[in-house]
Amino acid sequence: MYALVDCNSFFCSCEKVFHPGLQGKPVCVLSSNDGIIIALTPEAKSVGLHRGDPIFKVKDIVDRYKVTVFSNNMYLYSAMSKRIVSILRQACDHVENYSIDESFLDLRSYERNYDLESYMRSISDRICLWTDVPVSVGVAPTKTLAKVGSKFAKQYRGYRSVCVIDTEAKRRKALSMFDLNDIWGVGRRSYEKLIALGIRTPLEFADKSAEWVHKHFTKPGFQTWCELNGYPCISTEEVLQRQTICTSHCFKDMVTTLDALKASVTTFAGNCANKLRGQGSVAACVTVFIGSNPHRADLTQYWNEGSAKLLVPSSDTIEISQAAMKILEDIYIPGIRYKRSGVILSDISSDSSIQLDLFDPTERDARMSLFSTIDNMNQKFGLKTVRLAVEDGEADHWKSKSEYRSPNYLTDINDILTVKC
DNA sequence: TCTGGGGTCCTAGGACCC
């Protein structure tokens, strides 16, 4: 059996931990640049807000129902996520940290000696007590069915946050009641296809023959079909190294100068290099992209990207930034009002087995120790305490908007909560 | 005026090899 532990309205729950007055009130969290709603509580849904709504279009609802709005604060959410995962790791040997708010537990070695429902409920209670974040748990023979279970656990209070699908009758009942387009692995296209083929519920899909599934779908569709029938085919593995690392975002204002774009691209390159060093990797390919605002039909549109291979795979902020600057100069054209830029690192491998170059002029060991010192200082004294000067080369207007950001209560020494009693 | 930011896997088709 597998369990899926899913945090309820995770980003909103994190904000509510530090704003206890918001219990039972409508709350939503915005995307970067305060653009659209990316997370919302059931109370916010009930007044007519949806995930994906541009905030400026629903301003009247937000005002009328006094919805509390937060800019997103990923440092805070990551720190909360780490705490929850560490509780799970204490309780289970095999935890796959699937996303910031979801983890799969492989319960195979617990089936014999534990009542899984009460065991998972005790874990869920502990997470709630220790972190104040409510979770929903699904337990089932496959990951796809465990996801179904967790949705039921979230939807119906009667489950007391744990829904177990462990019999054929429960599986059939759950699949007959579940929304087809909420099934993990069924996106918009497959949903439309299934509807066109006359399928209306997950159960009707699961009851089709293997031949029928092979005729209409390829590997991913077949896997979902197997999983719905209780045959696990998505294994539990911890992903240790990301294959691509990307940092990008929209600008608060439109940007026209090369200098401002340089400041943004260097910052993003540095950010990517940090993530890269954080997972003990190096990258061999740097990609930079820039673009105008596609929502402004009245302005000249432009989008371009360029890539460069590094002579030696690296996680060096300076080297990656320099490569990014060259690419940027190639793809930049004047006269465009830019709205976004980004940096992607790919061709990623472990930093323990780098193929060196005989004629490489860089002193790699010295640079590695420089950056490990910088990383330590930034960790101790705050992010960006030591940074490249070019990052400051321009005013702020390339940065993104975040007017409603809460403090970094858990990661910044200056933002630690003061309790008066 | 204002519309996110990350990721993964799979497939088909092209280019190339003998």
Next chain:
DNA sequence: TCTGGGGTCCTAGGACCC
């Protein structure tokens, strides 16, 4: 008239996820 048969690797784009 008839024009092989077997591979690999890479890439772009699609579909999906949170």
